[in-house]
Amino acid sequence: MRASILRPSILRRLMLLAATTGAALALAGAAQAALPSYTAVLAQFMCVSCHEPLAQVNSPQAISERQYLDGLLAKGLDMSQVKAGMVAQYGPAVLARPPARGFDLTIYVLPPVIFLGGLALLAFTLPKWRARSRRAAQTSLVGAAPLPSEDAERLVRELERFI
Numbered sequence: 623m624r625a626s627i628l629r630p631s632i633l634r635r636l637m638l639l640a641a642t643t644g645a646a647l648a649l650a651g652a653a654q655a656a657l658p659s660y661t662a663v664l665a666q667f668m669c670v671s672c673h674e675p676l677a678q679v680n681s682p683q684a685i686s687e688r689q690y691l692d693g694l695l696a697k698g699l700d701m702s703q704v705k706a707g708m709v710a711q712y713g714p715a716v717l718a719r720p721p722a723r724g725f726d727l728t729i730y731v732l733p734p735v736i737f738l739g740g741l742a743l744l745a746f747t748l749p750k751w752r753a754r755s756r757r758a759a760q761t762s763l764v765g766a767a768p769l770p771s772e773d774a775e776r777l778v779r780e781l782e783r784f785i
Contacts (some may be wrong), residue, residue, distance in 0.1 A: 663701070667691065667708060670715045687712060 664677035671683040676691075690711055694704045708716045720726040769777065 655761050658694075663695065663704070664688070666701075666705070666718050667716050668718050673715075675718060687716065688716070 656691060663678060665675060667674050667676040668674065668685065669679045669681060669684040669687060672679045672681050673682065674684075676684055676687055687708075691704065694707045699707065705717065720729060722730050
């Protein structure tokens with residue numbers, strides 16, 4: 623009777639079922655890994671009344687925004703659709719990172735421009751500062767009396783102790 627239970631057709635069906643289940647679990651795990659976490663989604667939005675990150679605020683407006691966001695996520699929308707829905711409901715101020723177009727483009731362009739401008743300013747002024755300090759070191763002080771020989775010798779001895 624035992625031999626009749628493990629017929630080749632049943633064995634093939636069991637192997638096919640195991641392979642299908644394994645593949646489904648692997649795909650579900652990959653799909654789960656592709657979805658951002660809830661805190662990562664919250665970090666992309668701001669409270670429009672508090673101007674603080676949505677994850678950190680508990681004002682009535684923030685609670686309303688989170689409930690609307692939960693509804694969008696429950697529908698199974700992807701991140702671009704969720705962002706579009708939040709902007710449609712609350713305006714572009716709800717986004718933590720504004721879109722890179724129009725005046726908002728300056729947020730992305732200005733910091734590198736300022737940094738590069740600062741580097742260029744340093745590259746231009748630093749050689750001038752160094753040249754000025756070298757010239758100042760080479761010129762003698764006008765009106766300064768030379769050290770008496772005993773003071774000069776004492777100064778040399780003191781400096782030699784530090785070398």
